Amino acid sequence: MPPFPSPEPGTDLLLAAAFVSDAQYNRNIPFKTSPEAVRLYRLYNHWVMRRATYFFIFLNLSLALFEEPAVYPLPFLATSVLEVLCLLVFLGRLIHFAKVTLHNVFWKDTKNICIVVAILLSLTDLAVYGVLRLYGVRSIRWSRIVRPVFLINFAESRQIRRAFRSIRNTLPEITYVFLLFMFSLLMFSLMALKLFGERNLQTAEGLPYFRNYLEIVFDLYVLVTTANSPDVMMPAFDFSSWYALFFIAFVIVNTYIFMSLFLAVVYNNYKKHLKNEIRKLAYMKRRKMVEAFNLLKEQEGEQFVVKEAQWKQLVKLVAPDTSSSHRELLLRISDDEQKGFVDKKSFVQLADLLNIQVVTLRIRRHPLARWAPALYGSAPSRLLRGAVRHRAFVWTYDAIILINAIFIALDEESPYISYAEWVFLALYIIEILLKVYTYEPREFFGKTQFWNWFDTLIIFAALTATILNATLQSTMKYNSQQILDIVFILRVLRLIRIVDSIQRFQVIMNTLINIVPTMLTFGGLTLVVYCVFAIIGMELFHGKIQYFPANSNAPHALECGNPALKDSLFARGRYCKNNFNDFASSFIVLMELTVVNQWHDIPCGPAKLYFIAFHIVMVIIIVNIFVSFILEAFFVEYSLEKSEVETAIEQKIQELGMGVQEDELQQEQLLDNMESVEHELEGEGGMKAQSKGLVFKIASKRYRTVDALLQRMFEAEIPLEDEGPSFEEILNLSPSSAVPRSPSSESAA
């Protein structure tokens, strides 16, 4: 129990807590400072509210699955009620937000205005469509394309907004390169028209070749994406081999040089703006911490400080679920000399301290060592545990995985092979049990033990599915294809673990794992673009192409139900299922367009413009941003691998002797009187802690996001005394003003 009484916290404390919490999570909302508003603001930021908002955003987006043209049709009434519900939730959230922010700030913020406009548009459209429907008139639900606005503009999706801001900032430069690229394309098309237009050449399909200027432009644009190479070249090449030079020049200039130039421009801007954003965040954090300090400061001798009791209450408010020993550690770091107060310089670090995931380890005996010490400590048990800890244990299982891979590749028909599957499953389960027997279970399933979790989940899912399948098979003589598919996939996934045994692969895997959180941002970005294009695509092309199962007797089954497609490459390639007839199909078509191939086999005119627009948005801009992001992530990861920066907290943990290396944990000599109940540690905190078997560990460096890494790099550059510019100045920082003081994140290798 806490040693000091916990009074109802004062407004200053609440306000300070709101500042610190904002600083900790890099939130940027100018809230009112009245007690009421601060309380509302804390509610606004509550995780339940945030999750609920996300839920309704995705519900709203997924409505497209149930509206006509639908994958799973629902009556119009049902979807419209759901949509109104979503809109009401958004409105409520917005009103809540309006209550906590200043009036003039609220209406100056474009994202709020966007939401209001989107809600009004959606409601209007819904009403108009409903009324028209009552009178039997079919109109277009055009407001559906504004739905992604909610995903972009709600304050929760800061990352997606940042990505959009980055795109907006890159647009002017991209535009210049794009104009030059278009100029080059038009020039080459003009040459092609002059060279081939009068030759009466024919394509492989017997169509006229390069007669019409606009068609040439389109064909050459497609060639830039390499999708129609070498078809577009063949007629001219057949006519004279020298004409190949024209196409080679075209490909070098447009496909190689210009496309690389796009990547260069996008990457350069991405890097520039990313650094600017992160600088803003760092300054904003500093400024908020100073505000919080000013609220709580008391005079102590010459300087202003925050008293220990105040400080502890603040930390409790900001991070209610930290353990008291963790809090004690933070205090020891902030109040280095144990003077009973925290000075300004240490105080502003609090947000960072809270952000560092400190794992409080209690080195404890294995549960079995407590319950059956004699058995667990016996010689065979020790031998077994020694064997599991030995490297040969890992190697054995690597070998088993390899043999397993061969068995999977073999034919399933033979009964011996399917028995072997049971053997492998048993071996994997034994491995997990042995490991749990050897290592402390709570340690084994720690938050950062990615591969342990991965293994266990895969194996148990496979076990469940296999048993389920066997049961179904023996009792009902029925083979569920879905379950079998899942079993197959799980079996193969099991093999992935072998990658983690090789040191060099770990580095690459870490990069890949660190990329995942920000990949979700790109997922959001892609979702927005896909939604908009899918909805437009459905309106434009719905029903143009039909899919008939093989052996269908429907008329024009081979031409996808469209006589115009007779003998087209589209029908011949059996692409009929690539259509815009429902939301899911549209997504898959757009995915194929993103991959860029065969997208030119589309017959009709407006489709071409649609596809070019999609290509420009998705491939030239978003895929390049994605590549830039991976490049940057790799470089950051790579430069950190060499010179890992140690922060104050890590040093402090080491100093206090409370640190522990991961491998030390696996040694048993630390396992003496380690088990202890949670303990209040006052005053001399840390040292006592260690004697109680309490050990802190910085959460593994392997699982940090690129954003956090970059931010830390930049913060190291701001001197601790620097309060940074004012809020207004921070918001107006531009990348160019960043130049003189921003860090060079590349270790200049």
Place this chain on the structure above:
Amino acid sequence: MPPFPSPEPGTDLLLAAAFVSDAQYNRNIPFKTSPEAVRLYRLYNHWVMRRATYFFIFLNLSLALFEEPAVYPLPFLATSVLEVLCLLVFLGRLIHFAKVTLHNVFWKDTKNICIVVAILLSLTDLAVYGVLRLYGVRSIRWSRIVRPVFLINFAESRQIRRAFRSIRNTLPEITYVFLLFMFSLLMFSLMALKLFGERNLQTAEGLPYFRNYLEIVFDLYVLVTTANSPDVMMPAFDFSSWYALFFIAFVIVNTYIFMSLFLAVVYNNYKKHLKNEIRKLAYMKRRKMVEAFNLLKEQEGEQFVVKEAQWKQLVKLVAPDTSSSHRELLLRISDDEQKGFVDKKSFVQLADLLNIQVVTLRIRRHPLARWAPALYGSAPSRLLRGAVRHRAFVWTYDAIILINAIFIALDEESPYISYAEWVFLALYIIEILLKVYTYEPREFFGKTQFWNWFDTLIIFAALTATILNATLQSTMKYNSQQILDIVFILRVLRLIRIVDSIQRFQVIMNTLINIVPTMLTFGGLTLVVYCVFAIIGMELFHGKIQYFPANSNAPHALECGNPALKDSLFARGRYCKNNFNDFASSFIVLMELTVVNQWHDIPCGPAKLYFIAFHIVMVIIIVNIFVSFILEAFFVEYSLEKSEVETAIEQKIQELGMGVQEDELQQEQLLDNMESVEHELEGEGGMKAQSKGLVFKIASKRYRTVDALLQRMFEAEIPLEDEGPSFEEILNLSPSSAVPRSPSSESAA
């Protein structure tokens, strides 16, 4: 005439000149220091010798065009005589090189050993092949694939060797990522086998779908290159929409993430090694300059210096074609206080000073102003020149170009349009004449006036071709298609000039123009890879596919002469001309493979391995290096655009008042007594020069190569006093040892 007698230069001077010259051109040959060797070394570096070597390297490579299977067949005797000639030249060059370098150094250098081995192999193979041929036995000319060795290993092609070194250094890291990528590919293939193998699905061509593991691996590898998307997905997708998820996951992981990772690894290593190489070059240059200084130094008071006379002789030897006034300028910079000698610190800068292209301008009257001053100075003439200088003149011609573009796009048939062509041609010629009338002709056609040269060449080529065509047409009633084609292309190229009128485009164009020299390196690299693969491809696939012109009656004309291709996508797409039947066709096929599309429509087995090998080498490694290079070039260009570094020489020119801005040149007030014969300027040099109308100008910053820019950046970081490590140490510098002192070339934006 030079004011001092030019005695036969001493050995020390020659040796020093060799050092300075090596430093100037970044050559790195440890030559012997005997008088004989130094003389031979100067001969070795003579431009005629170097050009000749290049000529024979390319002759040797182009022999493949004339050897069977040949584009232009020559008898075996002719090609073998040519080859022996080439080999003898290479041998001679190598012996020459051996004479100038130290014996043990020569045999330690792998490139020399490579050349020797390549010559021996080629001769042996040639002899064996010739003898077997005499007895009527046909064997394989396998030594042809060693021919690119000469291109790589002759000292002249330093850039290409550097690129190869960079590839070699990148290989280990690439290999790890590649193994992980292959692992992922094999895993996905295993899943695909399990999921789809038993379903009896069929592809659009009615072939079995995903039955055989190796075929699945190949199909999915092709999907990574996106070439068979969406065909490879359609059968599974038609069976169940959910299976699309498998392919989406595959594309995200392998096409997007892994391919970006390849780029990241290649780019990261490229950057790292590039910086190391450039650091080596900079140190090497410094060291050589110190050696040269030590040879020539004489005591002068407390310090060692080089006397003015010695210095001048040295410069004359190193750069015989600099004007004496240029030499005077360099002396003024090196001997700042005109003490009659150059100290060490200034001396080591000489190589850089020589490298800076200083254009010696003599501001002179327009020739017409001399020959017909009354006419040229008359009011109408002044008005005309004023008009040409006016911005409206540029705008007018931009408008004319646009109108011209429309006319080109219009149909040629109408006689008015073809008359219009003459009008436009006349307008362009008038423009050039007016400009030459207004600006001084030698200034107008200066070395750095890229666009003036471009314009003039294009216009006069078009004029010549058009007249030639008209003559042929009217006299012989014959329309030469080749000439017409050239006329068409020239007409369109003319339009490019409009790009240079827009400031923003100029920046991008500069980047593109600066990239050209290093693009030639990549051209060399590509040539090497293409040659090797083309020669192997010809041996493997020669004659497998035949091309028949349309309407041919040959059997199997529609199946490319190969019955196995009946009904294949290859024959249906009329790809018959894409074959390995001769060197040129092979190159075009390899180009298509580089672009990556449709390359999977190849029937036979060994071809698959060949194509995968080519894809790995060309697309994964070389194209990524190319993209890295463009990215780096763009970033360097971009960071320099902001903060251009001024070097000592530029400041000096300004200080001496000899500098001139480009726009100043166009003002007439400087045109007083400006014309002067070349003059020896002693002692007070520069100042007198100006009064004589002599003006120096640093060659435009627009046309510098990326290499030079990077090198300059790095050199700015080495303190002037630093002599750098010894030669041996320099050669062993590794990128990691570079870290502490290398510059961060990014302006941290």
